[in-house]
Structures are given as C-alpha cells and as structure tokens.
C-alpha cells in the first residue's frame with residue numbers, strides 16, 4: 001500500500017513521461033500495414049479522458065493522428081493519412097500508444113514523433129523506412145540471334161517495382177566484378193517505385209557467363225539472372241543453319257533429278273505410244289489395202 005502510494009507520488013512529481021520508441025529505423029513493406037511502436041511508463045494509474053496522444057511528422061509537425069478526450073481527433077489530420085491510421089485504444093491504459101498505419105506508401109517514409117501527455121508529458125521520434133522488393137531481374141540483348149563469342153553485345157538487365165534504388169552488379173562466371181562499360185538508370189513511377197535498367201557492353205568471350213545481381217539496400221540480395229556463351233565459335237545455331245541449307249540443297253537436287261527422270265520416262269512412253277500408233281496405223285493401212293484388193297477380186301470364185 002505504501003509502495004503504491006510512493007509510486008503514485010513519484011509519478012506525479014516526475015519531470016517527464018518516459019516515452020519509448022524504436023531506436024533503429026523501422027522497415028515497412030510497401031502496401032502492407034505497419035505498427036509504429038510507442039510505449040510510455042511513469043504513471044501508475046490514470047483516467048483515459050485525461051490523456052492525449054499526438055503522432056506527428058517530425059519535420060513539419062503536421063498531424064498524423066491525434067487522440068484526446070477519450071477519442072480520435074482527426075480534424076487536423078493530414079489528408080494523405082486519412083482512413084489509414086488508428087491507435088489501439090484498449091491498449092492505452094497499459095501504456096501502449098502505438099500507431100497502426102495501413103497500406104504503407106513510399107511517401108510515408110520519414111521521421112515520426114510520438115507525443116504523450118498524462119499529467120505530464122514526453123515524446124520520442126523514430127524513423128520509418130519503406131521497402132518494396134524488385135521483380136526478378138531479366139537479362140536480354142538486342143539481336144534476336146543467339147549470342148556467340150566475338151560478338152559485341154549490349155546485355156541489358158532489368159527489374160521493376162522496387163524501393164529504394166537497387167545496386168546492380170555484373171559478374172563473370174568466376175564471380176569477378178565487371179566494372180567497365182556499364183550504365184545504370186533508375187526511374188520512379190507515380191507511386192515512387194523504381195524500375196532499374198543496367199546495360200553491360202562487352203565483346204563476348206568463349207565459354208563465359210555474364211550474370212546480373214540485384215542488391216536491395218534494405219532487403220539484401222534480391223535475385224540474379226545470367227547468360228552463358230557457348231564455347232565453340234560455331235555454336236549450335238550456325239551448325240543447325242548449315243544442316244538446314246545442306247538438307248534444302250539435297251532436296252532440291254533430288255527434285256531436279258526426279259523431274260529429269262520423269263520427263264525422260266514420259267517422253268519415252270510417249271514415243272513408245274507414238275511408235276505403237278504408227279505401227280497400228282500402218283497395219284490398218286495394210287488391212288485397208290488388203291480389203292481393197294480383196295474387194296477388187298470377186299467374192300464369189
């Protein structure tokens with residue numbers, strides 16, 4: 001009983017409320033809900049109607065959320081936070097003034113101050129960082145043809161929809177960093193999410209692999225994509241091409257030969273027919289003549 005009384009007396013006479021917020025930045029995933037922790041202690045027992053909680057943007061002191069007289073007071077709330085914030089009212093008596101922020105946007109990134117007043121007051125500021133993962137990187141090259149050693153090619157590595165900007169590393173098959181002749185561009189869309197495109201210009205070496213690794217500053221390694229160049233100077237595609245050409249030539253030759261043979265056959269059979277016809281005609285003529293001569297001779301002998 002005495003201890004409790006002492007506590008109450010101490011609390012009342014404390015200079016400031018002990019407000020605690022995370023010391024290291026809180027990383028919130030884009031589009032998800034995040035709880036910005038804020039807890040306070042130093043008051044043993046209080047009437048909810050006697051307390052106020054303000055969440056503000058540290059830089060501008062604009063209102064993110066405010067609570068007083070036992071309820072939310074949102075008239076002064078920044079437009080962009082409307083319908084996206086709430087406290088946990090049932091947790092307030094337990095010293096939990098955390099803020100729930102829904103559907104996190106890129107523009108929400110920044111410093112937030114939690115201000116609590118019960119009899120006395122205290123505050124704490126914390127940093128929130130927004131992170132959005134990139135899509136899996138994709139390596140492409142200009143020409144439609146297959147890649148082969150000796151070609152000068154611009155290999156392009158692209159990924160999109162991430163935040164903040166990513167680091168792109170090009171490496172060879174042995175994991176060595178390629179640093180020359182690389183360009184990178186990162187463009188943000190209307191939501192603030194970046195598309196990243198890095199182009200590596202190289203003369204392709206035989207038996208080599210070129211991989212593009214995407215590194216997210218907050219989420220770490222995000223993915224990689226690579227192309228491998230076949231060892232032979234005449235790789236599979238040229239061989240296939242030659243085979244196709246050879247096959248086509250063979251087919252053509254066969255066709256020509258067939259045509260020639262057929263023509264000859266047709267001509268031969270035609271000649272045969274003609275010969276036969278001639279022979280027939282000759283025979284018929286003979287028969288006719290014979291008939292004539294027999295007609296000349298009287299039938300009745």
Ligand SMILES: *[C@@H]1O[C@H](CO)[C@@H](O)[C@H](O)[C@H]1NC(C)=O
Nearest residue numbers: 022026027035036037038098
């Ligand atoms: C918020 O506080 C709770 C309870 O102390 C803890 O479990 C959680 O990890 C904290 N969240 C962050 C983002 O600090």
Ligand SMILES: *[C@@H]1O[C@H](CO)[C@@H](O)[C@H](O)[C@H]1NC(C)=O
Nearest residue numbers: 035037038039088091096098
């Ligand atoms: C406050 O309460 C909410 C809801 O129960 C919880 O998610 C959060 O971790 C609590 N924070 C602290 C610091 O206890």
Ligand SMILES: *[C@@H]1O[C@H](CO)[C@@H](O)[C@H](O)[C@H]1NC(C)=O
Nearest residue numbers: 045046047048049050051070
């Ligand atoms: C809390 O404050 C209200 C209004 O000031 C009062 O009516 C109520 O009795 C108080 N409750 C406690 C538990 O002190």
Ligand SMILES: *[C@@H]1O[C@H](CO)[C@@H](O)[C@H](O)[C@H]1NC(C)=O
Nearest residue numbers: 078079080081082083084085
């Ligand atoms: C917030 O929600 C209310 C009711 O659902 C709606 O009328 C209002 O337009 C919403 N405001 C914003 C900015 O979305």
Ligand SMILES: *[C@@H]1O[C@H](CO)[C@@H](O)[C@H](O)[C@H]1NC(C)=O
Nearest residue numbers: 167169171174175176177178
């Ligand atoms: C490649 O570069 C990255 C970033 O600059 C570095 O962390 C890594 O150690 C380098 N790797 C090699 C094999 O040099």
Ligand SMILES: *[C@@H]1O[C@H](CO)[C@@H](O)[C@H](O)[C@H]1NC(C)=O
Nearest residue numbers: 178179180181182201202203
């Ligand atoms: C970079 O490009 C230049 C000019 O095109 C070329 O001379 C050089 O060899 C290239 N460097 C590498 C590492 O490919």
Ligand SMILES: *[C@@H]1O[C@H](CO)[C@@H](O)[C@H](O)[C@H]1NC(C)=O
Nearest residue numbers: 205206207208230231232233
């Ligand atoms: C490429 O690799 C193949 C098999 O892995 C090997 O036979 C060939 O000698 C290599 N060529 C070069 C130029 O390293």
